[in-house]
Amino acid sequence: MNLNLSFNDNVLSVILLSLEISTTAIIIGILIGIPIGALLALTRFPGKRWIVALVYTCMGLPPVLIGVIIYLMLSRYGPLGSLEWLFSPQAMMMAQSILVTPIILGLTMSAVQAKEKLYTEALKSLGATPWQAAWTIIKEARKGIFAGLGTAFGRAISEVGAVMLVGGNIEGHTRVMTTAIILETRMGNYPTALTIGFVLLAISFILNSFLVMGIIGNLREERNYW
Amino acid sequence: MEKLKLHQIVVQTKEKTILQVDEISFPTRNIFGIVGPSGAGKSTLLRVMNLLIKPSQGTIDFFGKNIDLPSLSYLKAIPIQRQMAYVPQKSVMFDTNVYENVAIGLRFHGIPKQEIDRRVRVALEQVGLIDYADRKATTLSGGESQRIALARSLVLRPKLLLLDEPTSNLDPINVSIFEQVIYNIYQQTEMTVIMVTHNLLQAKRLASQCLFIHQGQLLEMADTESFFEQPQTKELAAFLSGQMIY
Numbered sequence: 001m002n003l004n005l006s007f008n009d010n011v012l013s014v015i016l017l018s019l020e021i022s023t024t025a026i027i028i029g030i031l032i033g034i035p036i037g038a039l040l041a042l043t044r045f046p047g048k049r050w051i052v053a054l055v056y057t058c059m060g061l062p063p064v065l066i067g068v069i070i071y072l073m074l075s076r077y078g079p080l081g082s083l084e085w086l087f088s089p090q091a092m093m094m095a096q097s098i099l100v101t102p103i104i105l106g107l108t109m110s111a112v113q114a115k116e117k118l119y120t121e122a123l124k125s126l127g128a129t130p131w132q133a134a135w136t137i138i139k140e141a142r143k144g145i146f147a148g149l150g151t152a153f154g155r156a157i158s159e160v161g162a163v164m165l166v167g168g169n170i171e172g173h174t175r176v177m178t179t180a181i182i183l184e185t186r187m188g189n190y191p192t193a194l195t196i197g198f199v200l201l202a203i204s205f206i207l208n209s210f211l212v213m214g215i216i217g218n219l220r221e222e223r224n225y226w
Numbered sequence: 227m228e229k230l231k232l233h234q235i236v237v238q239t240k241e242k243t244i245l246q247v248d249e250i251s252f253p254t255r256n257i258f259g260i261v262g263p264s265g266a267g268k269s270t271l272l273r274v275m276n277l278l279i280k281p282s283q284g285t286i287d288f289f290g291k292n293i294d295l296p297s298l299s300y301l302k303a304i305p306i307q308r309q310m311a312y313v314p315q316k317s318v319m320f321d322t323n324v325y326e327n328v329a330i331g332l333r334f335h336g337i338p339k340q341e342i343d344r345r346v347r348v349a350l351e352q353v354g355l356i357d358y359a360d361r362k363a364t365t366l367s368g369g370e371s372q373r374i375a376l377a378r379s380l381v382l383r384p385k386l387l388l389l390d391e392p393t394s395n396l397d398p399i400n401v402s403i404f405e406q407v408i409y410n411i412y413q414q415t416e417m418t419v420i421m422v423t424h425n426l427l428q429a430k431r432l433a434s435q436c437l438f439i440h441q442g443q444l445l446e447m448a449d450t451e452s453f454f455e456q457p458q459t460k461e462l463a464a465f466l467s468g469q470m471i472y
Contacts, residue, residue, distance in 0.1 A: 122318045125276050126331035127308035
């Protein structure tokens with residue numbers, strides 16, 4: 001087997017499209033997930049435990065199931081068929097957004113809840129208004145929120161089932177790293193499949209290195225605390 | 227004289243009454259020491275005064291303003307809370323530098339930037355940690371954290387300073403620095419200080435009046451000297467002599 005890794009314009013466009021789709025999905029996830037996650041963590045209302053249970057369930061949504069549902073919704077006779085997004089990057093962004101939003105929301109909620117328990121009394125006794133207290137708690141939870149974003153990005157960029165179904169793996173249009181790896185492997189182009197695989201791994205490694213360094217640094221500080 | 231008075235305070239859970247105080251009047255501009263066995267309700271009393279716990283009944287006459295505690299909302303409590311400060315047994319540090327940890331309350335109160343800078347630097351000088359201004363607060367030792375928490379309270383220039391066993395985890399040097407700062411501030415300002423402590427010697431050193439709380443009730447309140455020399459109740463006498471009382 002020739003392991004001479006090939007890196008050409010096609011591979012580059014696949015990588016860029018993957019990054020574009022996953023980054024867009026994460027941005028949508030941030031816009032929806034962080035405010036709702038923080039709100040859920042900081043408020044009490046009847047039925048909250050059911051919503052929390054639903055959020056945690058959605059964090060483990062099967063990608064293929066999401067793919068099928070979005071496929072049906074975007075199909076010609078589906079409720080969103082008029083958008084004509086099926087087999088387009090928009091459909092893939094939509095699928096990934098649905099997958100990552102509960103992850104960002106749930107991990108934001110956990111991070112904020114942990115800080116809320118720790119800081120609420122101190123903030124109240126310092127005369128903080130509810131908004132000032134909420135904003136300070138969210139800022140204190142930022143490391144947990146960033147860890148959540150890393151997890152969500154990892155899930156998005158390595159996801160294959162949903163994007164394959166709704167994107168269709170069309171060359172130059174909807175082919176991303178994961179779907180390209182499957183295709184190249186099936187065609188016997190192992191060097192290309194491996195090249196893309198290593199790039200995917202490198203992206204994950206770089207992102208997680210930043211996160212791990214931040215988290216370990218934080219743990220060291222906590223250990224010095226008392 | 228300005229008043230600080232508690233009336234008919236009752237704090238209870240489903241199972242039991244934690245605190246039941248008919249009336250306590252604190253003559254202002256004094257240091258008060260609250261002592262009593264563990265679980266007596268001392269910290270609860272302090273937290274009620276800081277409006278952190280809502281009692282099931284009771285009012286507080288806070289420097290001329292009569293407040294019905296059970297009906298007090300979060301928003302209405304803010305202007306009152308901004309006139310007092312609270313240092314718990316184990317203070318939390320925010321994940322930023324020491325300077326910002328001291329300044330945070332002033333930012334909440336909307337104090338101008340220059341004034342914040344002035345007050346923070348003075349407070350850090352007072353607690354002997356001016357060189358720590360840029361250090362990350364979460365890396366401080368327990369004693370340093372408590373001194374920062376004290377500085378964070380002092381910059382607010384509260385009328386009432388509530389201290390809940392603030393030196394219980396500290397080494398003798400930090401205890402001494404802490405007490406010296408409290409005493410100096412008390413001498414220089416018009417602050418009233420109420421301090422819960424398990425350290426009877428500390429109460430003797432700092433307080434001008436002491437209160438004894440036992441089983442959720444105020445059993446005795448007197449000048450420090452007569453409090454320690456002539457206890458009026460057998461419970462206080464037993465407590466002072468080191469007997470276990472429950």
